[in-house]
Amino acid sequence: MSYAVLSAMFTPWALAGSVLVLLVYYAWTKTRLENEGSNIPPFPAPAKPFLGHTLLMKGDIFENFVWMRQKAGDIFSLNLLGQHWIVVSGYENLREVLVRHGNKAQDRPLDLSSKVLGEDNHGLLSSHGQNWKEQRAVTNSILRAFGMGKNMMAEKVASEVQIFIEKLESHAEKPTDVHHIVSAAVCNIICSILVGHRFEYDDAYYKQMIENSNAFVVKAPSLLVFFGGPLLKLLPGDWFGIKYWEHCLHDLNENFCKFQINKVKQIYNPENEPENFIAAYLQEMHKKQESSEPTHFDEPNLISLVKSMIIAGTETTSNTINWCVLYCLHHPQVQEKVFEEIQTHVGTSRAPSISDMSKLRYLTAVIRETQRLAGIAPLLSRVVSESFEVQGYLIPKGSQLFINLNSTLHDESKWENPLQFRPERFLDANGDVFKPNEFLPFGLGRRICVGEALARTELDLFLASMFQRFRFEPEDPAQLPSLKAVLVLGFSPQPYKVKFVGRNK
Numbered sequence: 181m182s183y184a185v186l187s188a189m190f191t192p193w194a195l196a197g198s199v200l201v202l203l204v205y206y207a208w209t210k211t212r213l214e215n216e217g218s219n220i221p222p223f224p225a226p227a228k229p230f231l232g233h234t235l236l237m238k239g240d241i242f243e244n245f246v247w248m249r250q251k252a253g254d255i256f257s258l259n260l261l262g263q264h265w266i267v268v269s270g271y272e273n274l275r276e277v278l279v280r281h282g283n284k285a286q287d288r289p290l291d292l293s294s295k296v297l298g299e300d301n302h303g304l305l306s307s308h309g310q311n312w313k314e315q316r317a318v319t320n321s322i323l324r325a326f327g328m329g330k331n332m333m334a335e336k337v338a339s340e341v342q343i344f345i346e347k348l349e350s351h352a353e354k355p356t357d358v359h360h361i362v363s364a365a366v367c368n369i370i371c372s373i374l375v376g377h378r379f380e381y382d383d384a385y386y387k388q389m390i391e392n393s394n395a396f397v398v399k400a401p402s403l404l405v406f407f408g409g410p411l412l413k414l415l416p417g418d419w420f421g422i423k424y425w426e427h428c429l430h431d432l433n434e435n436f437c438k439f440q441i442n443k444v445k446q447i448y449n450p451e452n453e454p455e456n457f458i459a460a461y462l463q464e465m466h467k468k469q470e471s472s473e474p475t476h477f478d479e480p481n482l483i484s485l486v487k488s489m490i491i492a493g494t495e496t497t498s499n500t501i502n503w504c505v506l507y508c509l510h511h512p513q514v515q516e517k518v519f520e521e522i523q524t525h526v527g528t529s530r531a532p533s534i535s536d537m538s539k540l541r542y543l544t545a546v547i548r549e550t551q552r553l554a555g556i557a558p559l560l561s562r563v564v565s566e567s568f569e570v571q572g573y574l575i576p577k578g579s580q581l582f583i584n585l586n587s588t589l590h591d592e593s594k595w596e597n598p599l600q601f602r603p604e605r606f607l608d609a610n611g612d613v614f615k616p617n618e619f620l621p622f623g624l625g626r627r628i629c630v631g632e633a634l635a636r637t638e639l640d641l642f643l644a645s646m647f648q649r650f651r652f653e654p655e656d657p658a659q660l661p662s663l664k665a666v667l668v669l670g671f672s673p674q675p676y677k678v679k680f681v682g683r684n685k
């Protein structure tokens with residue numbers, strides 16, 4: 181080979197061209213799934229080169245899943261930028277995957293928030309393996325010790341409800357967007373568990389924290405961006421909103437989680453009974469460290485755990501309350517019926533308590549119907565740690581799962597007219613409330629919501645007092661706020677205003 185040919189081969193352009201060809205080849209091989217050709221669930225459409233089915237995720241993902249399910253069945257595959265995702269729908273299939281094969285489908289893929297924060301496998305929401313098991317066990321035991329599911333926790337909730345109702349009274353009859361007030365009240369319950377005290381709703385520091393935590397849900401980049409997130413973040417500007425989102429998470433991390441942990445550490449004494457979640461975790465951590473047992477208990481996990489609880493425990497419950505008020509604006513007869521029930525069984529001279537709930541059966545049905553119809557946490561994600569079979573299909577190790585929770589909550593074969601708000605569907609012929617298996621708003625199996633008992637107490641006490649004290653009226657009766665949900669990480673109602681009219685008027 182002549183010197184001229186050799187030197188041409190090593191020009192910067194030729195090198196750049198070779199790198200590009202290699203990259204394209206790499207991307208091409210990445211987009212051919214490892215187990216394609218074996219008995220994996222079918223695809224709803226042919227995959228495009230490189231992108232696979234990524235563009236099919238555009239728009240309303242649940243509407244897309246409906247036609248995909250019709251074409252490919254209850255369990256189908258998608259190739260998203262070379263990653264094998266499997267979408268699972270239908271109650272029996274969810275049970276098979278999350279319960280029967282639960283130990284092989286309990287890990288969470290590393291999500292974009294963990295990637296942007298550089299948190300590989302910390303905390304509870306997005307951790308996996310042995311670390312997740314330990315963080316989940318300690319969270320459950322601390323929450324139980326602080327009275328979750330018992331009267332002790334109900335008292336904490338009840339005292340915040342009282343302050344919340346007074347706040348609503350100060351806005352009475354004025355059309356108000358109560359989103360912040362509801363979130364601030366609900367988050368105060370988590371804060372009083374985590375750090376041992378509540379915050380004023382108008383406190384600037386607290387408001388910022390709520391905004392950051394809310395941003396995690398409503399400002400999350402679209403699912404499309406999720407798959408290429410870490411790379412897209414390197415682009416100049418903030419076209420996809422990743423940098424703003426990252427900033428909010430970072431602020432939450434530094435100024436709330438780390439700051440509050442440091443405050444607790446300053447007065448923490450391992451000899452004393454822990455007064456809050458952070459102190460209880462520190463105590464467990466020190467015990468493990470002293471016993472020199474191998475342990476995943478450490479401060480990075482604690483920081484992430486605090487963040488998981490704030491994020492998972494605020495917008496979920498407050499969204500459900502906001503949905504319930506919105507449904508009642510559209511169905512005023514429902515709120516009249518709840519009020520009558522409260523008047524009969526509780527009266528109006530004292531606040532409803534958790535022990536009243538067994539008599540407030542229609543209210544319980546209204547809360548369940550709100551959770552069913554709103555389906556606020558519609559899609560759960562998992563990564564498969566060991567291959568297994570469902571319905572004769574191979575669910576291969578390393579594939580990722582989208583568990584379509586709303587496929588059971590809105591299943592036409594189970595619920596008549598599933599998209600209608602009809603609380604009576606949860607009442608039997610004797611007027612007793614029941615819970616069909618398909619009612620799974622908190623998930624199923626090993627990763628079922630860790631705060632379910634707390635969330636149910638919150639929903640019962642907040643809503644019972646709201647129905648007792650106010651009639652919810654629309655700002656403009658001729659134009660009711662939209663019922664169309666905003667879908668980012670979950671389903672939230674669009675912002676709306678409501679008038680809280682005192683029942684004594």
Ligand code: HEM
Pocket residue numbers: 304305306316370488489492493494496497500556557560561621622623624626627628629630631632634635
């Ligand atoms: C109406 C309110 C709520 C709903 C509908 C809800 C729903 C859910 C769902 C569907 C999951 C995912 C389960 C899975 O992946 O299988 C989950 C997980 C979780 N929830 Fe809730 N949740 C609510 C309230 C709360 C509250 C108040 C807390 C605070 C303690 C909380 C903390 C968590 C945590 C930390 C996880 C992650 C658990 C894990 O990955 O092991 N949630 N929740």
